[in-house]
Amino acid sequence: MTPALVDVQGLVKHFPGERGLLGLGRPRAVVRAVDDVSFAIAPGQTLGLVGESGCGKSTVGRAILRLIEPDAGRVTIDGQDVVALGARALRALRRRMQIVFQDPYGSLNPRMTVHQMLAEPLAIHRIARGPDAERRIAALLDEVGLDPSFAQSYAHELSGGQRQRVGIARALSVEPHFLVLDEPVSALDVSVQAQVLNLLADLQQRRRLTYLFIAHDLAVVKHIADHVAVMYLGRIVERAPAPALYAGPRHPYTTSLLSAVPVPDPKAQRQRIVLTGDVPSPAHPPPGCPFHPRCPHPKKDTRCRTEPPALREVAPGQVAACHFAEQPL
Amino acid sequence: MTEPLLRVRDLKTYFVTEHGSGTARAVDGVSFEVQPGETLGLVGESGCGKTVTSLSILRLIPEPPGHIRPGSFIEFEGRNLLTLEPRELRAIRGNQIAMIFQEPMTSLNPVFTVGDQIAEAAIVHQRLSRRAARTRAIEMLRLVGIPDPQERVDHYPHQMSGGMRQRVMIAMALVCHPKLLIADEPTTALDVTIQAQILELLDRLQADLGMAVMLITHDLGVVAGSADRVVVMYAGQVVEQAPTPALFARPLHPYTEGLLASVPRLDAPPAREHGRLHGIPGQVPAATAWPDGCRFHPRCPYAWDRCRAEAPPLLDAGGGGEPGTHTVRCWLLTDPRRRTPHP
Numbered sequence: 225m226t227p228a229l230v231d232v233q234g235l236v237k238h239f240p241g242e243r244g245l246l247g248l249g250r251p252r253a254v255v256r257a258v259d260d261v262s263f264a265i266a267p268g269q270t271l272g273l274v275g276e277s278g279c280g281k282s283t284v285g286r287a288i289l290r291l292i293e294p295d296a297g298r299v300t301i302d303g304q305d306v307v308a309l310g311a312r313a314l315r316a317l318r319r320r321m322q323i324v325f326q327d328p329y330g331s332l333n334p335r336m337t338v339h340q341m342l343a344e345p346l347a348i349h350r351i352a353r354g355p356d357a358e359r360r361i362a363a364l365l366d367e368v369g370l371d372p373s374f375a376q377s378y379a380h381e382l383s384g385g386q387r388q389r390v391g392i393a394r395a396l397s398v399e400p401h402f403l404v405l406d407e408p409v410s411a412l413d414v415s416v417q418a419q420v421l422n423l424l425a426d427l428q429q430r431r432r433l434t435y436l437f438i439a440h441d442l443a444v445v446k447h448i449a450d451h452v453a454v455m456y457l458g459r460i461v462e463r464a465p466a467p468a469l470y471a472g473p474r475h476p477y478t479t480s481l482l483s484a485v486p487v488p489d490p491k492a493q494r495q496r497i498v499l500t501g502d503v504p505s506p507a508h509p510p511p512g513c514p515f516h517p518r519c520p521h522p523k524k525d526t527r528c529r530t531e532p533p534a535l536r537e538v539a540p541g542q543v544a545a546c547h548f549a550e551q552p553l
Numbered sequence: 554m555t556e557p558l559l560r561v562r563d564l565k566t567y568f569v570t571e572h573g574s575g576t577a578r579a580v581d582g583v584s585f586e587v588q589p590g591e592t593l594g595l596v597g598e599s600g601c602g603k604t605v606t607s608l609s610i611l612r613l614i615p616e617p618p619g620h621i622r623p624g625s626f627i628e629f630e631g632r633n634l635l636t637l638e639p640r641e642l643r644a645i646r647g648n649q650i651a652m653i654f655q656e657p658m659t660s661l662n663p664v665f666t667v668g669d670q671i672a673e674a675a676i677v678h679q680r681l682s683r684r685a686a687r688t689r690a691i692e693m694l695r696l697v698g699i700p701d702p703q704e705r706v707d708h709y710p711h712q713m714s715g716g717m718r719q720r721v722m723i724a725m726a727l728v729c730h731p732k733l734l735i736a737d738e739p740t741t742a743l744d745v746t747i748q749a750q751i752l753e754l755l756d757r758l759q760a761d762l763g764m765a766v767m768l769i770t771h772d773l774g775v776v777a778g779s780a781d782r783v784v785v786m787y788a789g790q791v792v793e794q795a796p797t798p799a800l801f802a803r804p805l806h807p808y809t810e811g812l813l814a815s816v817p818r819l820d821a822p823p824a825r826e827h828g829r830l831h832g833i834p835g836q837v838p839a840a841t842a843w844p845d846g847c848r849f850h851p852r853c854p855y856a857w858d859r860c861r862a863e864a865p866p867l868l869d870a871g872g873g874g875e876p877g878t879h880t881v882r883c884w885l886l887t888d889p890r891r892r893t894p895h896p
Contacts, residue, residue, distance in 0.1 A: 276744045277715065383836055384599070413598045413771045418815040418832030425829065440744045443817040447830055466823065484749040486774035488816045490797045498753050499746050501700070502714045 228264035228300075229434045230271075230288070230402055235261040235297035237280075237287050241507060253507040257283045259458040261297070265451070267401075270428065270435040272449030272466070274442055274481065278503050280458040281438045285404040288436075289321055290314060301402055319349050322395035326407035328387030332379040338365075338390050339375040345397045364393040369423060385416035389423070396427065406438045421448060442478075443485045446470055454478045457506050457514040460535060464542035472552065474544035476521045479553040497553070513547070523548050557586035558733055558765050559610070559629050565622035566602075566609045570841060577840035579605040579619075581789035587733065592759065592766040594776030594797070596812065597786035600837040603769045606786070607735045610634065611646055629733070648678040651726035653719075655738035660722060661710040667694075667721045668706035674728050693724035698754060716747035723754065730762055737769045752779055774816045777801060785809045788848035789840060791867065795879035805870055805881040807853045808833070847884065855891055859884050 237258040258280045265271045273281045287294040290306055299306040302320050309317060325331040333341060342361045346352045352360050362372055368389040379387055388408060395403055405424065409417040425448060427433060439445050445452055446466065453463040454477060462475040473479045483497040499518050504510055510517050516528040527547055535545040566580040580602040587593050595603050608614050610627055612634060627634045629650065634642065654660040662670060671693050672686035681689060687706065694702035697720040710718055719739060726734055736755065740748035756779060759766050768780055776783055776797065783800045785793040785808065793806040804810045814831035835852045838844055847865050850856040868886045870879040885892050 276746055385836060414773070414815045414817075415598055415771075415812060415833040416836070417817070418830040419834075421817075422829045422832060441817070442745075443819045446819060446823050447817050470819070481746065482819060484745040485819050486745075486748070486752075486772065486778060487820060488774040488777045488801065488813055488818065489820075490777045490801050492777075492820075496749065496753075498749050500750075502716055502747070 226266055229267040229302060230265040230436065231298075231300040232264070232284075232288055233262050233298045235284065235287060235299065236295045237283050237292065238295055255505075255507045256458050256509065257506055258287060258294075261455070261458075261460055263451075263453050263460065263463060265402075265434050265436065267434055268428070268432045269450040270437050270448055272442075272445035272452040273436060273438045273455060274440065274445055274452060275455035276440055276503050278506065279455045280506070281455050282406055284455070285323065285406050285436060285438050289318075289323060289404060291323070319351075319398045320400050321402045321404070322398065322400040323404040323406060324388075324391045324395050324408050326410055328384055328391055328411065329379075331391055332387055334379050336378070337375065338370075338377050338379075338382075341390065341394055342375075342397050345394060349398050351398060360397070364397055367396070367427070368393045369419075383416075384412050385420060388412065388420055392420075392423070392427070396431070399431075400433070402434045402436075404436045404438070407440070408437075409444060410439065410441070417444070424448065441485065442470075442481050454481065457503065457509050459514065459545065460543075461515065461546070462542075462544040463535075464539075464544075468539065468542050472539070474538050474542060474549040474552045475515075475546045476519050476548075476553050477515050478544075480518075480520060513545075521546075521548055521553055523551060555588060556631070558589045559587040559627070559767075561585050561606070561610065562626035562628075564606065564609055564625045564627065566605050566614055566619060566625075567622060568620075568840075569618045571618075575841040578789055578843065579840050580609060581843070583786070583789070583791055585784045585791060585794060587765050587767060589732070590759075590763050590765055591781045592768055592779055594780030594783040595767055595769045595786065596771065596773060596776055596783055598771055598812075598833075598837050600840070601786045602789040602840075603786055604737055607652065607737055607767065607769055610735065611650060611652060612642060644678070647674050647731075648729045649731050650733045650735065651729070651731040652735040652737065653722045653726045653739050655741050661718060663710055666707050666709055667713070667724075671706075671721065671725050671728055674725065678729050689728060690724070693728050694721070696727070696758070697721075697724045698750075699724075715743055716750060719743060719747075719751055720754070723751075723758070727758060727762065727764075731764055733765045733767065734759075735767045735769070738771070739768070740775065741770070741772075748775075755779065772816065773801075773813050785812070788837065788843050790848065790882060791880075792849065792882045793880065795870070796874075799872060799879050803870075803872065803879075805879070805886065806849075806883050807855055807885070808849050811852075847882075855885060855893070857884075857891060 235258055239255040239257055241253050261284055275281045286292045288299045304317055343357055346357050365372055370389050409420050437448055449466050452466050452469045453460050456477050462478045480497045480499050497520050501518055512529040512531055513533050533545045533547045535543050538544050538549040562584050564580055564583045568577040568579055570577055583606055597603050609621055668690045671690040675681045675686040675689050691702045691706050694705055699705050699720055740751050780797050782796050784791055787808045793809045804813050811833035833852055844851055846862050847860040850860040865882050865884045867880040867882045869876050870881050872879050
């Protein structure tokens with residue numbers, strides 16, 4: 225096996241509880257946004273990181289790029305220890321790792337043209353200027369399927385799908401090896417979603433990119449990921465090669481997420497598991513298994529309420545954190 | 554057949570654009586009906602006119618720049634909503650026809666408690682006392698499945714999660730027991746798990762309260778499980794309408810076919826094994842310049858000369874049932890041999 229391009233071990237990020245108004249009052253409990261998360265991604269592969277809002281998946285994406293500082297853990301990208309790097313070395317490594325955000329409305333500068341947005345990273349990293357930069361910008365637009373005339377457009381003149389293409393072009397401009405894709409298609413219409421997913425797949429092949437694909441929809445992830453990790457309340461609860469996870473989920477949370485995906489077939493009589501309630505606050509995670517208050521597993525017992533299940537291998541390459549992983553739903 | 558609850562005929566809602574680039578024909582001759590108690594799915598991409606259609610029904614189109622053209626006709630229980638006096642309209646809006654919006658964050662008022670916001674419609678329309686309206690608000694919160702309604706009634710929107718806020722929106726809409734609920738992308742901003750909860754809630758409430766629902770969405774996966782009939786819109790027009798089972802078994806308009814193929818499916822092999830996901834190439838054109846002929850022809854894999862030259866009318870697709878059960882705006886119906894396997 226080739227060594228992993230991205231290797232994350234024991235990543236932790238806690239946010240201090242905020243005090244009340246004016247900084248008075250007792251500080252609230254610490255929010256354990258990411259708690260002991262580990263995974264690796266081989267070069268040219270995609271890991272899908274899946275979970276509901278607030279589960280910590282975006283925090284993982286940002287912490288491994290050090291857009292926010294992790295509290296503990298080791299992150300190795302391209303053989304370099306990201307957490308230990310000084311500011312200067314980190315800036316240099318930023319060329320190798322980039323991020324595409326969910327919201328194509330909020331992540332583009334409304335006062336810059338597409339051309340300026342693509343020229344800026346080229347200048348900052350001293351990659352190209354003048355005619356060389358012009359050539360690269362034209363090639364980037366072409367690569368993401370945008371007409372060269374878009375170079376002079378502002379973000380508000382573009383549709384959601386076009387903005388997301390600009391976001392992707394901007395990330396690619398510095399020729400990264402690794403991309404964090406944070407819900408890149410969640411805000412798009414289904415028809416445009418398919419276009420952008422196809423584009424991401426093409427780019428990955430052509431440039432041999434490695435992806436961390438963050439999403440809440442397992443159906444979208446199925447079409448792009450080699451491996452899938454499912455997060456709940458800051459922890460990975462199941463991780464497996466994609467075919468194994470979709471064919472035989474072992475954690476009841478994974479099963480519930482799968483069953484929540486709408487199927488475009490009115491005849492499909494699915495046994496739907498509708499999870500009750502919301503995700504509990506990560507400041508006050510339930511004792512025992514954090515999923516137990518919402519868990520639909522019929523065997524759920526006192527052990528689930530008291531003893532946190534460890535993440536353990538339940539099939540070759542498949543790990544799950546459930547006391548009943550041998551008797552999946 | 555029973556008398557429809559809502560009948561929309563040849564609705565045209567146009568907008569005058571700022572920079573003199575012409576008139577945006579956002580909704581351009583739309584007709585459909587909603588029967589009492591049924592769920593109608595209204596499906597299409599952003600920019601196809603779904604939301605303008607629903608805002609027109611409630612006469613919430615800002616004038617100017619928008620206006621509903623003469624000759625348009627929106628009949629609710631036999632009364633033309635377009636000719637009602639503002640007073641008569643207010644008695645229907647929020648009372649007999651209610652609407653929920655996509656953004657539960659921005660459609661709730663941040664400075665009032667959710668209880669006050671739910672109670673408001675009951676006070677205005679049903680002249681309930683403040684105390685009775687508060688009791689009603691608590692009942693509504695319980696009905697939409699919010700735990701501890703007695704306590705939650707005094708909370709502000711920012712104290713709630715996205716899914717809970719959407720439940721509050723539903724409670725607000727249903728407080729007067731409307732006959733028609735218009736739900737505009739009610740689950741688009743939500744996680745799939747919460748989406749499943751909200752769709753199930755709408756199904757249950759509809760069965761309990763016997764109301765009709767117009768479910769507006771861009772995702773055919775969402776309507777498959779909930780709608781009795783589906784109307785597909787493209788470029789300001791209805792391009793296909795059919796009972797849900799027929800539409801999914803036999804999508805006849807190439808646009809419907811493309812929308813259906815774009816939904817990422819769990820029950821299909823992953824796209825990376827056999828190439829790629831199907832999308833619809835290009836995007837919805839601008840409403841100021843709909844293409845000539847069939848408005849879908851620039852994106853259509855089957856288009857031929859006739860499609861570029863001549864706009865197709867809604868044609869009857871037959872397929873059992875009364876005439877008009879399944880209609881399609883496509884020339885392929887006159888020349889089915891041209892429907893070659895999807896390229």
